[in-house]
Amino acid sequence: MAQEPQGANGGTELGRFLRARRAQVTPEHAGIGVGPGWRRTPGLRREELAALAGVSVDYYIRLERGKEHRPSHAVIDALAAALRLDANERGHLFAIATRATSMLPKPSVVPDECRPAPGTDLLLERLRPYPARVLSRTLDLLACNPGGLRTLPGIEDWPVQRRNVIRYVFLHPAARALFPDWKLMTSGCVARLRAVAGREPDAPDVTELVAELATASTDFAWLWDRYEVRPFTGTSKTLHHPQVGTMTLTVQAMQIEGTAGHRLVTYLAEPGTPDHDALVLLDR
Known part of the structure; x- marks a missing residue:
């Protein structure tokens, strides 16, 4: 199976987006109760985001790591809601998810x-x-x-x-x-x-x-x-x-x-x- 291009910094574009946006959503912002003590993760943990989006932790980890290339519209919509994305960010997420699904190479500029x-x-x-x-x-x-x-x-x-x-x-x-x-x-x-x-x-x-x-x-x-x-x-x-x-x-x-x-x-x-x-x- 063809793989999605890896981009400038390694990993897939969809995985990079999810990791970056997950780091910016605090548990409090997402409505998750947090007990006392120091958290190593600056934003949501993978398992927390997976639970908010209604997907398994294993499936979400595969998305972030570029091992899963065919997320459904419902999954992407749930992730967008869980990450509190605005209209521009949601549109961008759907665009890169669609590209990951289609696997179509994009022509370089000549x-x-x-x-x-x-x-x-x-x-x-x-x-x-x-x-x-x-x-x-x-x-x-x-x-x-x-x-x-x-x-x-x-x-x-x-x-x-x-x-x-x-x-x-x-x-x-x-x-x-x-x-x-x-x-x-x-x-x-x-x-x-x-x-x-x-x-x-x-x-x-x-x-x-x-x-x-x-x-x-x-x-x-x-x-x-x-x-x-x-x-x-x-x-x-x-x-x-x-x-x-x-x-x-x-x-x-x-x-x-x-x-x-x-x-x-x-x-x-x-x-x-x-x-x-x-x-x-x-x-x-």
Whole structure:
């Protein structure tokens, strides 16, 4: 029987998700009485989660260890309820469980899929002075106009192939000062990358980026192990820019048709406002 791809850190994606989320649910939160004394397990024990979900301990252990590949819809639904998952997390669990059941390999991204769509340069030019950039599904910076580059101060000093928003947020020394909501930004970046890894755990660009960041950033490694999948859904962004000062901008993002998950991200400000004046300065 074909085996589910093992992903970047060993084990199956379904098993990693279950382990990470189990560690974050306390017995008290799950309504389980706990006697006095110290618990070695930070969250629920395997047997506790199995009991809450109505499955045998042996079956649940096989799920975590990747030995069981065909969990039923009812089992996954029961586990989602026991883990107190929200709508995004529940959807992600069902997606990776479905993939484990189907055993269908996911195609890796080929070089042509990393190229911006035809007409991208013209679109980015037309959007000036508003900063705009085209990002891959793993947030590689594929194309941008002047403002789109300069709203990430210092990234222009990196080689083109290393220009990635997630890498910038975690590893560039300017990022913490640039983003006043840096912690929220980091969790959103990791959640987006987690969603991609759930669909394509063996994609080389995903596994290489995860391995690099997990080694270089303890913040990334901690967030990655928590396995949060809530996307950042903010519609505005405040930047403390070293050249033009503080700006609060409206953010619009949209998928680009005919690409492998490319998105166009644009920052906007009302003409005549200080924020718009700052964008004009960055565009020069």
